[in-house]
Amino acid sequence: MFRSRGWFSGGMWKPKNPHSLEQLKYLYHVLYKNQTVHDHNKDLLVETLRSIAEILIWGDQNDSTVFDFFLEKNMLSFFLKIMRQKCGRYVCVQLLQTLNILFENIRNETSLYYLLSNNHVNSIIVHKFDFSDEEVMAYYISFLKTLSLKLNTHTIHFFYNEHTNDFPLYNEAIKFFKHSESMVRIAVRTLTLNVFKVDDKAMLKFIRDKTAAPYFSNLVWFIGEHVMELDKCVKSASEFQIKTKLADLVAEHLDHLHYLNDILCLQIDALNDVLTDHLLNKLLIPLYVYSLVPNVQSSSIEEERPQVSCIVALFLLSQVFLIVSHKPLVQQLANIILNGEMSLFVNGSPNIT
Numbered sequence: 001m002f003r004s005r006g007w008f009s010g011g012m013w014k015p016k017n018p019h020s021l022e023q024l025k026y027l028y029h030v031l032y033k034n035q036t037v038h039d040h041n042k043d044l045l046v047e048t049l050r051s052i053a054e055i056l057i058w059g060d061q062n063d064s065t066v067f068d069f070f071l072e073k074n075m076l077s078f079f080l081k082i083m084r085q086k087c088g089r090y091v092c093v094q095l096l097q098t099l100n101i102l103f104e105n106i107r108n109e110t111s112l113y114y115l116l117s118n119n120h121v122n123s124i125i126v127h128k129f130d131f132s133d134e135e136v137m138a139y140y141i142s143f144l145k146t147l148s149l150k151l152n153t154h155t156i157h158f159f160y161n162e163h164t165n166d167f168p169l170y171n172e173a174i175k176f177f178k179h180s181e182s183m184v185r186i187a188v189r190t191l192t193l194n195v196f197k198v199d200d201k202a203m204l205k206f207i208r209d210k211t212a213a214p215y216f217s218n219l220v221w222f223i224g225e226h227v228m229e230l231d232k233c234v235k236s237a238s239e240f241q242i243k244t245k246l247a248d249l250v251a252e253h254l255d256h257l258h259y260l261n262d263i264l265c266l267q268i269d270a271l272n273d274v275l276t277d278h279l280l281n282k283l284l285i286p287l288y289v290y291s292l293v294p295n296v297q298s299s300s301i302e303e304e305r306p307q308v309s310c311i312v313a314l315f316l317l318s319q320v321f322l323i324v325s326h327k328p329l330v331q332q333l334a335n336i337i338l339n340g341e342m343s344l345f346v347n348g349s350p351n352i353t
Contacts, residue, residue: 096139
């Protein structure tokens with residue numbers, strides 16, 4: 001039986017104009033007829049998802065009825081239905097790519113509110129993706145970072161639920177703070193800064209009470225492990241290796257310091273108090289400063305603290321003073337170095353004269 005190329009089974013003509021409300025209606029029809037993913041419709045779904053992002057971005061700037069229809073038909077729910085099936089990485093990657101493109105390009109606040117209003121985005125955020133797939137991981141963390149760029153005092157309530165005290169966007173992102181891929185770690189740092197910048201008392205209280213201590217503690221531990229690796233490289237690497245691996249390690253350490261300084265410069269006292277405490281008592285004093293006094297030993301092997309070479313410790317401390325501008329931390333560290341007694345290094349607590 002002869003069928004026109006413009007005809008899609010189910011009684012819906014494909015519009016000639018790809019930028020129109022009729023085009024979105026057609027795409028909705030395709031999704032509706034293909035809610036179950038299988039090998040025969042994967043290509044069709046991928047192309048449909050890509051086209052949906054394109055028409056929504058056009059509608060955001062040119063025709064408000066496009067978003068009205070998208071909301072009326074609850075089309076984001078189809079994304080979730082597809083995602084919750086074993087649709088394979090091909091479709092999953094396109095879903096994340098479509099969402100990322102969509103949120104990255106939406107400019108109209110009303111359109112953004114439409115997209116966020118039914119909580120589907122938070123459901124997508126907490127979906128159990130296959131993060132062992134590098135491409136899925138890359139698009140997922142990019143999606144989260146894109147969402148964080150949309151945060152402000154008006155949109156924060158779509159992501160942070162004060163009644164349930166839940167913040168999926170932030171909670172899921174910080175799980176990847178020490179991911180093996182540097183681009184993922186950078187995205188997490190960018191996202192957290194975007195969150196901290198939002199002036200919302202309830203949300204910041206949640207960050208302070210529920211996540212600040214464990215996140216900053218883990219972050220400081222991760223930086224300490226990185227410093228030990230840097231020191232090991234200095235001690236054992238050949239000349240060629242020093243110029244390659246060591247340069248990368250130093251560059252990342254400086255990135256860490258700039259990130260810490262960016263947090264401190266936001267001047268959020270509740271966060272700064274926690275971060276300063278962890279930096280001084282879990283990194284700067286026990287690892288950096290203590291390493292300047294190599295002859296002082298603990299009473300038992302079990303109590304011995306890790307140390308780096310004196311040269312590395314001096315370099316690390318110099319970078320702290322060059323990069324970090326938070327006066328309370330810098331002044332405390334300077335006082336400990338210049339005025340601290342030996343009991344500081346034996347007992348692990350400063351004794352300032």
